[in-house]
Amino acid sequence: MSDNTKTAPKISPLKKRKNPIYMAVIYIVCIFLAILCLFPFYLLLINATRSTTQIQQHAVSLIPSHFIKSNWNVFNGKEFKPIVGFKNSLIVSTCSTALAVYFSALTAYALTAYEWKLRDPFFGFIMGVMMIPGQLSSIGFYQMCYKLGLTNNLLMLIIPSIAAPMMVFFYRQYLQASLSLEIVESARIDGAGEFYTFNKIVLPIMKPAMATQAIFSFVGSWNNLFMPSILLTKKELKTMPLMVALLRGDIYRTEFGAIYLGLFLTVLPLIIVYLLLARYIVAGVALGAVKG
Amino acid sequence: MGKRKTISYSKFGYIFSIPFVVAFCVFTLYPVLYTILIGFTDLKGVNTKEIHILSDNLFKNYKEVLATKTFKLAFGNTWKIWIMNFIPQMALALLLTAWFTDTRSKIKCQGFFKVSFYMPNIITAATVGIMFNTFFQYPVGPVNDILKTLGFINEPVNWLIKKATAQNIVAFIQFWQWFGYSMVTLISGVIGIDPAIFEAAEMDGANRVQTFFYVTIPCIRQILLFSLVTSLIGGLNMFDIPQVFLEGGPDNATTTTSVFIYQLAFKGKYIYCKASAASMMMFIIIVIFSCILFYILRDKDEQKAKKLRKQAIKEAKLKAKGVA
Structure with a gap:
């Protein structure tokens, strides 16, 4: 390393070396966390379309159903608007x-x-x-x-x-x-x-x-x-x-389809705005912190 | 000439600050003073016309609140839940920061990961609380369903009636909502470090772990401290998640001080006087931590410049005296 003054601008051998196991661990953890953050919202979307009976049989499903209309009808005449x-x-x-x-x-x-x-x-x-x-x-x-x-x-x-x-x-x-x-x-x-x-x-x-x-x-x-x-x-x-x-109230206790639909409807506008502005939002968080 | 100019314009400084000052006085300062006052009275109930100041025993409400079992419990819960969420949150945020800012192993899709990790933070806390309440339903909620399918449990667990699990879930929700935020702030801190420092460390033969602990962390000390204090102040005010998740239950296991104050004042009995006393005690704690934050954030360069100026003036005076 005595001649590192000359080779410094070049990529040093340390930089090139990537341990594949180390990299795999990083990606597995990151993907797991991404699923942890995103899956709940996907679940809201899917369960919003499923009937309460379906949800009670299997609370997790990856395939949507077609009960969104009947779930919506549950809200008729109730306080949740x-x-x-x-x-x-x-x-x-x-x-x-x-x-x-x-x-x-x-x-x-x-x-x-x-x-x-x-x-x-x-x-x-x-x-x-x-x-x-x-x-x-x-x-x-x-x-x-x-x-x-x-x-x-x-x-x-x-x-x-x-x-x-x-x-x-x-x-x-x-x-x-x-x-x-x-x-x-x-x-x-x-x-x-x-x-x-x-x-x-x-x-x-x-x-x-x-x-x-x-x-x-x-x-x-x-x-x-x-x-x-x-x-x-x-x-x-x-x-x-x-x-x-x-939605936590007793009226909805048994209407899981409706609860999921209600939750999804309240999340939807925020998710849309977030996905449109994500870059600015994340940059904004960073900007606010730098001064600290 | 220059002096006259600053004098003539300085009034606009006052004029432009008026809206802020007025709004602050009316909507923050006055309510705070009013809350302090209520803390020393016997204000209870909805339609109370007369209130009396407790002249014989001024701190009666404070003493009674401090003697209340629920308040002590709530105070303990608040700290417990905050610590249970803050330590893993910071540990994970630091780990992710180390990975994402490591120039030796460039991680792909960083943007995607950052956007995903930050997403829970932007969702309404009330929605998140209800959402997790629904996920942990007994006997068939998604969590029970997943754990059963994966073979971790044989019988569905009734998570929400156990004190310890309820507390852990609230701490987990807080963790889930905030680790992305912490990560983004820490990464921005690391990016702000002069890359030459890292290059120097690499040339000296420091490995990844050494670089992180001996170079990165000391350099972002300020931001770490800032995150600690802001998170603590937020944690002491934790309200939305515990309130909507289980309304402080089961058996007050998730009652935080904010939930306690809210329920005392606005649910059922309307005991405003005691609730005021309780919020004032929290207020004092938060003011102390705010002062710490203020100390961290103070403008160091400006402070230095001020000191130098003062010193110069002093020296000039001394010189003048000496001459005289």
Whole structure:
């Protein structure tokens, strides 16, 4: 290895050597894990098409059947309404994501572009409260909504997302790396107002960061169970996770086909979105972690 | 000139922060303060008009909660379930990270594996809870069916009425949902390491195991610590899976502190005062861990720059004094 300075750019003999048993173990473990992650969803799909009797004879099957319609009919006149849940979740998730993305960007811009006295304490504060979950203030929050008569109001699930400390943190990191203050400066010289500059110049620069954060915010809001379950009691306002939780109830205990169909329907939109955006989502997770 | 500019624009910093601050105060700060207050009162029931502050025994609720058997049990369960899921999750995530980032044995289909492993994380936890509840049904659920076909068991097992198995299943679900996430974060950390370090290790004759333990892990120490703290905070708040999976049962074996608080406040008896006291105790624990996280995430370069600046100012002052 004394002459490794010369051969360094070439592939060293160590690199070429692959132990076939070692590689086989790696692939077997990975394939096993992939099956572990994907098979449950396949099972949902298959069992959604099978009748309860078939499922009770053999709970696992790889071949679909043709009872999807009769499974669907079980939901008639019952509380589980996937379409209502889907609509409510869509409203809540879309609006709260839009608010969170816009106002977090605005706050992050205030933290990067301007010099103000309370800036550093404010940022420290945001980082301090970043990890505090909403669950812990839930009783006070519920009492507040109750006194104001705002329980059973989807707005109470939407408006609080204006303050999203985690997102502000990520946007600030992003802006510090990618926003040059000269652009802002030149916009000022051209006579643009500060708010106009933010909307027309800074927001477009932030688009990539906004997209990834929007996905996570949307999914988080879509999957939220705790807040809706304390605020919403009216049937027609229930979001998707609340609807799913109904499937555990006694009415469905014996209707396995219907349970599988219900579960599959709630998973389907997420799987579609995930498969379309998987690359960005996985990259987004990685991006969020690097700063740590 | 430069100074005047920053002064004239600084007000926009305040203006643009107003929506965040207002929303935060109304929807987080005020509810937190309100929850603290309720913890010191006797608020119970749905239509209570008057509430009294417990002036003679201010910490009555706290004492009573701490004396409650279920709370202690729930606190223990929360830690138990978190540890049971975190250790295997991190071990597997590290192993996969080592495999996936090893330049000597390039694994094919990495993208496919990453996308599959991350998928459970994106699915609604409520759905996942119900799904596993259905899978473990007795006597004919898919799990019983598979185990019987493979010959591991002769008779179907009633998984969900046994305390130990119920806890293990909840821990497993958490593991299943989060190992992909941990893997992706760790891989991103490893990719961020300067490749020259690995080349140097290889030239020094380090094998795969040595490289991983003596080069990779020390380099991603920060990210490991970050994962630990975020996972811990999440774990202390574990709610969705235990709540929908078995509603804390059987015999409170899967009751976590969040489930305990939820059931105390919003199911049945509506004992808000005690539930507030319980959530405040959790709040304090989480604030402590948040502080640790804050310490990990602090901007080191900026800190250094600040220190240097301060030092420079001090020196300048000293010099000025000396001259004077």
